[in-house]
Amino acid sequence: MAISAKDVQKLREMTGVGMMDCKKALTESNGDFDKAIEWLREKGLAASQKKAGRIAAEGMAYAAIIDGVGVVVEVNAETDFVAKNEKFVDFVKGVAATVAACAPADMDALMECKYNGTDLTVTQQQQEMVLVIGENIKVRRFHRFADGVSVPYIHAGGKIGVLVNLAVEGGIDATEIGKDLAMQIAALNPRFLDKAQVTQDVLDEEKKILLAQMDNDPKMASKPAQVKEKIVAGKLNKFYSENCLLQQTFVKDSEVTVEQYVAAAAKKLGGSVTLKDAVRFEKGEGIEKKQENFAEEIAKQLGK
Numbered sequence: 001m002a003i004s005a006k007d008v009q010k011l012r013e014m015t016g017v018g019m020m021d022c023k024k025a026l027t028e029s030n031g032d033f034d035k036a037i038e039w040l041r042e043k044g045l046a047a048s049q050k051k052a053g054r055i056a057a058e059g060m061a062y063a064a065i066i067d068g069v070g071v072v073v074e075v076n077a078e079t080d081f082v083a084k085n086e087k088f089v090d091f092v093k094g095v096a097a098t099v100a101a102c103a104p105a106d107m108d109a110l111m112e113c114k115y116n117g118t119d120l121t122v123t124q125q126q127q128e129m130v131l132v133i134g135e136n137i138k139v140r141r142f143h144r145f146a147d148g149v150s151v152p153y154i155h156a157g158g159k160i161g162v163l164v165n166l167a168v169e170g171g172i173d174a175t176e177i178g179k180d181l182a183m184q185i186a187a188l189n190p191r192f193l194d195k196a197q198v199t200q201d202v203l204d205e206e207k208k209i210l211l212a213q214m215d216n217d218p219k220m221a222s223k224p225a226q227v228k229e230k231i232v233a234g235k236l237n238k239f240y241s242e243n244c245l246l247q248q249t250f251v252k253d254s255e256v257t258v259e260q261y262v263a264a265a266a267k268k269l270g271g272s273v274t275l276k277d278a279v280r281f282e283k284g285e286g287i288e289k290k291q292e293n294f295a296e297e298i299a300k301q302l303g304k
Helices: 005-015 019-028 033-042 086-102 107-112 122-133 175-188 200-215 225-243 258-269 294-301
Strands: 058-066 069-077 138-145 149-155 160-169 272-282
Touching: 005 019, 005 033, 019 033, 033 200, 058 086, 058 149, 058 272, 069 086, 069 149, 069 160, 069 272, 086 107, 086 122, 086 138, 107 122, 107 138, 122 138, 138 160, 138 272, 149 175, 160 175, 175 258, 175 272, 200 225, 258 272
Parallel strands: 058 160
Antiparallel strands: 058 069, 069 138, 149 160, 160 272
């Protein structure tokens, strides 16, 4: 099939690999982007898969503890200017308060809840905000922790919102530990919280790619299969340290892992802390923003 320059450019933005290699990967994969990325990784050309498309939607990710309930929400707007508007920020906080009070099961249920402090539903309040602000506004997602100890963290004024949920024993204040975990999650965005969460199919896929990389390396291709298997086992440990929060190197102390930091910090306080769960929302994550041609738009308005 014919591979367009636009497709090549898109794959280049996704992987950081050169144009010619991207074109070859798409040609070999019949235009399938997932297979093209895998092909590049097997050839050792793409170190890791980046998310498709640019994160361009505006809005705010917000995390807070409200009446003892941990809440993280994302609300989208069209422009960064509106996302900083005081009325928009208040609306986002109101959505979080509604999530805390209403305990909705899903997004549909949330939109039918009474918006905090009003007789309007969240849907109706959202519509009111659209009229007041003059932009499309959309409550996108939320998460709620009613049990345990939750610690919120908001990065860059709402670019990223993280909510960490802990089991704390010994009557200690684990806020600082929770915040350190949340900041690590915000910065490195691990795929998994712990290596125990990594499924066999993920490991099999990673193993397949590592073996393919060795088969494509002249220095490694001739090595016996059992030797390659041992090398792969060692590299899977690196996979854990890069992709699993508790096995990552702690950003504030490179001498320990996150797991070791939590254990030591909790022991120093006279108790124990276990990470139960965590949620990370990045505003506009996975949403493709419409690319406007402003010169063309103005020309249309002028009737040209």
